[in-house]
Amino acid sequence: MNQAATNSASNVLTKIVDTKAAHIAALKIRFPEAKLTPKVSDRSLFDALKAPNAGFIFECKKASPSKGLIREHFDVEAIADIYHHYAAGISVLTDEQFFQGDMDYIPKVRARVKQPILCKDFFVDSYQVKLAAHQGADAILLMLSVLNDEQYRTLATEAEKYNLDMLTEVSNEAELKRAIDLNAAIIGINNRNLRDLSTDLGTTQELAPHIPADRVVISESGIYNQAQVRRLSPLVDGFLVGSSLMAEADLDLACRTLTLGHNKVCGLTCSDDILAVAKAGAVYAGLIFYPKSPRSVSREQAQTLVKQHRETGPNIKFVGVFVNEEPKAIAETAKDLDLFAVQLHGSESEYEIEQVRQALKELACPAVIWKAVAVDADKAQQTIQVPANVDRVLFDSKSKQTGEIQFGGTGIAFNWQQSLPNKPASMLAGGLSPELASSASKQGFYGLDFNSGLESAPGVKDHTKINAAFSALREY
Incomplete structure (x- = not known):
């Protein structure tokens, strides 16, 4: 990728984070913090992924900055009805501005499945954690490319109040070391370079062997077929897959093909x-x-x-x-x-x-x-x-x-x-x-x-x- 494209991709992540405060302010009008009644989760993403055989977190994602609109006819309940046959956990994109997500997708999905629900967003504020628990999430995404250690600990402390698991995302060796030092229980290795948006499954192959055995390891991004799953499964406990499934017209057939x-x-x-x-x-x-x-x-x-x-x-x-x-x-x-x-x-x-x-x-x-x-x-x-x-x-x-x-x-x-x-x-x-x-x-x-x-x-x-x-x- 040329330098201009790299800068543009890097700017996407920066722009998402920079505009998050305004988005949170809008959420606080829609969901006043004083009226939130966060629920204590009774579904463990950690336990679901620790079960025998590789587990899949399948994602409800309408769009993304790198691909634009992925699934034009986006029926989150119909998607959940298919995913529940195959997934260990279900990820729900809630970022509105860049992924066309919605916080109201979480209770809709939760009502139709028994799997733990991962709220996938750019978490930078404790209010977001509280809101995720209010909506019925069982886990949240914490990105070390976005958070420093102090911010991470603050959000983790809030998540622990509601028994929320945390998928801690890393994309390089420095972030992995931080995740281990922060005692992250579920570590997601993002194969997508967040600076230039390219994907490389070698990132999982490079980082996974350095993760302690008591952690759950997830490979994220760039997973499109069973051959890739087979190749990486000895190194990880599971896979987070979104775009490749959402792009398929026949979602059930796509899930069968990917998993089997x-x-x-x-x-x-x-x-x-x-x-x-x-x-x-x-x-x-x-x-x-x-x-x-x-x-x-x-x-x-x-x-x-x-x-x-x-x-x-x-x-x-x-x-x-x-x-x-x-x-x-x-x-x-x-x-x-x-x-x-x-x-x-x-x-x-x-x-x-x-x-x-x-x-x-x-x-x-x-x-x-x-x-x-x-x-x-x-x-x-x-x-x-x-x-x-x-x-x-x-x-x-x-x-x-x-x-x-x-x-x-x-x-x-x-x-x-x-x-x-x-x-x-x-x-x-x-x-x-x-x-x-x-x-x-x-x-x-x-x-x-x-x-x-x-x-x-x-x-x-x-x-x-x-x-x-x-x-x-x-x-x-």
């Missing part, structure tokens, strides 16, 4: 199973259009299943699975069902893949093309070739262990440690079960594709196994 990854359950044959996998956290639902499969559905059956789910269930992206099918038939099915992707699970060549792409184009169907690539589960290592003209590759097991050569639906896992091309962009399939889910999720693939490992019989999904598998995916 891009996972698919294939071979779905009934509405109840589709609903179960969506609620468990799957992003993709696989429908098999191959008559020889015990999990096959007809186009008419699929139309009924897709229609029923889209009318009543959480959004999920439908993927159609085809084996050496005519390109025109694939494209027509994809168009009729508005499939997100067509998965080619036969011996399709690059030429045949291109024919499928052309057929989709002729029908103006936006479905992307996935290609299943066979990996021999009977060999420890092999050279794998993948087609260059697909949008995503899915590695699946083939095996002779059942007598005949079988590709897909084997229930057998191949050797994940072998060298495979472009793992971070590829799906992993083959014998995945609740018992293998956690270890499979650590192999660096884009997502996992479950099928027979979640069944009680071919085509009949076991909801207990579904929930167990997706619970295992949160073990980080």
Whole structure:
């Protein structure tokens, strides 16, 4: 970033702090201090984040100085209704001038969730702390880039009166040392440089190892995907995520993707199973259009299943699975069902893949093309070739262990440690079960594709196994 931009970004923080006194004066007219009845918090953000596995603080944020308007249709209650399924705590932006926040968002969110509420603002005055407690907050943000030690202690003393937790934010080594010396229990490492507004996840990697083990450590800003979460989770207790979620039209799907990854359950044959996998956290639902499969559905059956789910269930992206099918038939099915992707699970060549792409184009169907690539589960290592003209590759097991050569639906896992091309962009399939889910999720693939490992019989999904598998995916 050039010097002019750096100065401009630095001026934003200075301007926010400099104008805070006038904003507080306006708040005192709206919420007279003498009439405040601050509540003692009974929800602990510290305890929520200390629970096993990484915790997420998801943020209700309409706008920001760096991004402008983030979420045009901002319904804080609808946002809370989604967040409560996934978050350990919920952050509510209350700064009005720069973030289009509102103190009245806090009681609205608190009434709809059981999680602790973090009041996110630029705290510089004890009145703000008292007001946050009055509105029902359980925690406040204290930024060491804004406060000196004396100011921090004054605000901390006020917060302790109401049992409010304090998320103490640091962005460099000097601020971290101060936070530790100030005995901050929850330390948030802001990956955003508040002087030039750039983000660098290396800030968390640099600072987190120096924080005492008895503190809760949160990584803030710049968290956009599961790969980043996996990378940083050994170093921290949780993540604060706002802008990346608020920018997504489908917030529930975005929460699933961030917390669990891009996972698919294939071979779905009934509405109840589709609903179960969506609620468990799957992003993709696989429908098999191959008559020889015990999990096959007809186009008419699929139309009924897709229609029923889209009318009543959480959004999920439908993927159609085809084996050496005519390109025109694939494209027509994809168009009729508005499939997100067509998965080619036969011996399709690059030429045949291109024919499928052309057929989709002729029908103006936006479905992307996935290609299943066979990996021999009977060999420890092999050279794998993948087609260059697909949008995503899915590695699946083939095996002779059942007598005949079988590709897909084997229930057998191949050797994940072998060298495979472009793992971070590829799906992993083959014998995945609740018992293998956690270890499979650590192999660096884009997502996992479950099928027979979640069944009680071919085509009949076991909801207990579904929930167990997706619970295992949160073990980080």
